[in-house]
Amino acid sequence: FITQTVLYLQDDGDLLTQLKDQDASVIATDKYKDRVSMAENSSLLIAAATLKDEKTFTCMVVAGADISEYPVKLLIHKAPTGVEITALATELEIGKPTQLGQCSTSDANPAASITWFKNKKPLVADGKGIIISSKVKVDEVTGLTTTSSILQYTAEKGDTAALFTCGALNTLSSPVSFTVTYPTERISLHVISKGPLMEGANVTLKCKADGNPPPTSFNFHILGKVVKVENSDSYTVTDVTRESTGEYKCSIIDNAKMEDSKNITINCKSLFIYRYLDQWFKLLIIFVHSFQDNGKLDSRPTFDKLTYSDSGKYEVVVTMGPLIKKASFELVVEGVPVIRRVAKRRGEDGQHKVLTCEAEGSPKPTVAWSVNGTSADESPYVNGKITHKLTIVPTVNLTVVCTVSNELGQDTRTINVSTLFEEVRMDKQDSSDEGDTTKLVVGVIVGLLLATVVVGLAYWLYMKKSKQGSWKTGEKEDGSTEESKKLEEKIEEKLEENSQKVEV
Ligand SMILES: *[C@@H]1O[C@H](CO)[C@@H](O)[C@H](O)[C@H]1NC(C)=O
Ligand SMILES: *[C@@H]1O[C@H](CO)[C@@H](O)[C@H](O)[C@H]1NC(C)=O
Ligand SMILES: *[C@@H]1O[C@H](CO)[C@@H](O)[C@H](O)[C@H]1NC(C)=O
Ligand SMILES: *[C@@H]1O[C@H](CO)[C@@H](O)[C@H](O)[C@H]1NC(C)=O
Ligand SMILES: *[C@@H]1O[C@H](CO)[C@@H](O)[C@H](O)[C@H]1NC(C)=O
Numbered sequence: 001f002i003t004q005t006v007l008y009l010q011d012d013g014d015l016l017t018q019l020k021d022q023d024a025s026v027i028a029t030d031k032y033k034d035r036v037s038m039a040e041n042s043s044l045l046i047a048a049a050t051l052k053d054e055k056t057f058t059c060m061v062v063a064g065a066d067i068s069e070y071p072v073k074l075l076i077h078k079a080p081t082g083v084e085i086t087a088l089a090t091e092l093e094i095g096k097p098t099q100l101g102q103c104s105t106s107d108a109n110p111a112a113s114i115t116w117f118k119n120k121k122p123l124v125a126d127g128k129g130i131i132i133s134s135k136v137k138v139d140e141v142t143g144l145t146t147t148s149s150i151l152q153y154t155a156e157k158g159d160t161a162a163l164f165t166c167g168a169l170n171t172l173s174s175p176v177s178f179t180v181t182y183p184t185e186r187i188s189l190h191v192i193s194k195g196p197l198m199e200g201a202n203v204t205l206k207c208k209a210d211g212n213p214p215p216t217s218f219n220f221h222i223l224g225k226v227v228k229v230e231n232s233d234s235y236t237v238t239d240v241t242r243e244s245t246g247e248y249k250c251s252i253i254d255n256a257k258m259e260d261s262k263n264i265t266i267n268c269k270s271l272f273i274y275r276y277l278d279q280w281f282k283l284l285i286i287f288v289h290s291f292q293d294n295g296k297l298d299s300r301p302t303f304d305k306l307t308y309s310d311s312g313k314y315e316v317v318v319t320m321g322p323l324i325k326k327a328s329f330e331l332v333v334e335g336v337p338v339i340r341r342v343a344k345r346r347g348e349d350g351q352h353k354v355l356t357c358e359a360e361g362s363p364k365p366t367v368a369w370s371v372n373g374t375s376a377d378e379s380p381y382v383n384g385k386i387t388h389k390l391t392i393v394p395t396v397n398l399t400v401v402c403t404v405s406n407e408l409g410q411d412t413r414t415i416n417v418s419t420l421f422e423e424v425r426m427d428k429q430d431s432s433d434e435g436d437t438t439k440l441v442v443g444v445i446v447g448l449l450l451a452t453v454v455v456g457l458a459y460w461l462y463m464k465k466s467k468q469g470s471w472k473t474g475e476k477e478d479g480s481t482e483e484s485k486k487l488e489e490k491i492e493e494k495l496e497e498n499s500q501k502v503e504v
Contacts, residue, residue: 336411
């Protein structure tokens, strides 16, 4: 007869045995006593396995005199309990290797290996940007291992929103992300304003830097003046004028080279059209006062060649989009009187001399002579010009002074007048007075020619808007420019007043 006995053994002793056609019986007396059993199909079942069960179990089959042995090396697998990232970096700086964090997973057998992921893609150590160092620790009591992996990472642009995870086996950690910092590489100046920049507005300049975190302080260069702004990226220039037109800059405090600039044009409140309304002239002189193009003062009516005849009524048509406003103002040109000419002429009867003093000025100047005479005659005061004549009978050689004056000042000129009696004796030898008449006649003819040339020239210069067109003699350039400025101011004031009264 044949008996078959199945016997399970381990290194430290027998576990259980089963005789043919009988139930298996446990023979172990140690810690396996309550944990071993045999399945229907003769498999050995071990309950509550621990790492200590990692050993060789042997199945021994005895059939008659034959003994067969089947040793099996038992491996105990233990999945890690969890994966977590600790020791997180506070922030990542672009280009700077930083320890991003430590990933660990514990109680595993065999030791788990950890993989890092960025946006679900595995990170592979390249020894440069990505350095991964792993460590395995075995628990002395349980024999289970804890694996930890430190990722040293060099951030690049675009890592701002990146999600980092690490995983072991099928377990993934919670994702972590980082603030990625980088120095400012570009800076841009923005002008915060609705629509075109108008006089009187507040203009806010905003400086944007692409660094993270953004700089907190900036230098604003306002028309060459540096203003340091802290804890803000904006600066407001209040109540701008046309003079505020120019170049504005901003830069970061610690690197002046990192800057941006903008040319800002402050537009005049409106488009002004100055229309000359003197009825004596058929010509309408229209100045278009617009700052849309270059914001320069040249486009205003500057009156560089301002003359007294520019006095008169002006109308300003102000257009702003669909709105049209009209205002008028009286332009009064004022100036210190200037004597243009003093002259003498012998009377027709040869018994007297007529002195002439021609002057320009406004308000109307008074003319005074240093000698007493008769037939004082004053021409009408037109366009700031006045001509005064005086008839005298010189008994001796005289030095006559003509003085013109008004509230703003005065001017004098002298003329030598020789006695009539000597002339009579000298008769035609005195050519000086005769010469005057001849010169005057010539002067008139030449003057007419000149006037023609000058009118043409003036027109051309006006069209050219050139400043070099001042052709008036004896006029001080500085004075006229200053007059122009004062005048503009007056016009502006007048305009303000009038504009307020005008209905839209
Ligand atoms: C034997 O039975 C056990 C428990 O019933 C089962 O887990 C095991 O897979 C079986 N083995 C084979 C080889 O059929
Ligand atoms: C501003 O104007 C100046 C002078 O015309 C010029 O040199 C500069 O390049 C301009 N700057 C910008 C930002 O346009
Ligand atoms: C002019 O006449 C007044 C009075 O008629 C006289 O007082 C004055 O001296 C005279 N002046 C000259 C310069 O002759
Ligand atoms: C008057 O002036 C003339 C020249 O203009 C001169 O010849 C004459 O001597 C002068 N007479 C007196 C009295 O000074
Ligand atoms: C007038 O005569 C004086 C001397 O007689 C002379 O010094 C002066 O220059 C002359 N003035 C004019 C304007 O001719």
